[in-house]
Amino acid sequence: MAHGPVLSRLSALELDRAAALHAESFAPLGERAWTRQDVAELLASPGVAGLLLQVDGCDVGFALCRVAADEAELLTIAVRPEARRRGLGRQLLAAVTDRVRAAGARVLFLEVAVDNSAAQSLYASQGFCVVGTRLAYYRRTNLPPADAAIMRLVLE
Numbered sequence: 828m829a830h831g832p833v834l835s836r837l838s839a840l841e842l843d844r845a846a847a848l849h850a851e852s853f854a855p856l857g858e859r860a861w862t863r864q865d866v867a868e869l870l871a872s873p874g875v876a877g878l879l880l881q882v883d884g885c886d887v888g889f890a891l892c893r894v895a896a897d898e899a900e901l902l903t904i905a906v907r908p909e910a911r912r913r914g915l916g917r918q919l920l921a922a923v924t925d926r927v928r929a930a931g932a933r934v935l936f937l938e939v940a941v942d943n944s945a946a947q948s949l950y951a952s953q954g955f956c957v958v959g960t961r962l963a964y965y966r967r968t969n970l971p972p973a974d975a976a977i978m979r980l981v982l983e
């Protein structure tokens with residue numbers, strides 16, 4: 828029987844699965860894939876939480892966010908390529924927004940490569956606005972570095 832998307836908190840038992848989702852999602856963009864250790868260290872950092880999204884028992888996406896006082900940051904968000912354009916990224920982002928708001932954040936920041944039109948469209952559709960730029964922020968394999976747009980969502 829088919830099941831709808833299921834969101835759960837990313838646990839320390841799911842580090843390899845999160846790293847696999849990251850690699851699958853970011854390697855095509857030329858960005859370094861996070862290792863299990865990268866995910867473990869982030870998840871163990873103060874204020875950091877992760878969400879795992881599954882469909883029919885299979886991992887399809889994940890996100891990590893950090894809350895510090897009344898500010899939050901989206902550290903990463905990814906949906907595996909074959910599951911895209913079905914609203915799952917939007918669902919993950921909405922869950923992150925709900926979570927950080929409930930934790931006391933009043934603004935949510937993120938960085939996105941200026942040539943990542945898919946992610947920028949997702950963020951813009953959810954009300955994020957560009958508030959700055961970080962030059963040469965993303966180091967890429969066999970490609971020149973890319974600038975990042977800093978985007979912000981004010982949480983009601």
Ligand SMILES: CC(C)(COP(=O)(O)OP(=O)(O)OC[C@H]1O[C@@H](n2cnc3c(N)ncnc32)[C@H](O)[C@@H]1OP(=O)(O)O)[C@@H](O)C(=O)NCCC(=O)NCCS
Pocket residue numbers: 852853903904905906907910911912913914915916917918938939940943944945946948949950952
């Ligand atoms: C960005 C990402 C998470 C979006 O996931 P998704 O599940 O495909 O997103 P959704 O289906 O929820 O799309 C929501 C909206 O985002 C925008 N969008 C998503 N993919 C898009 C694309 N390829 N082109 C243009 N707009 C796009 C659209 O506005 C879309 O709404 P619509 O389908 O009603 O038009 C996914 O493409 C991904 O994992 N990319 C690689 C990793 C990445 O770039 N992460 C963000 C780093 S800052």
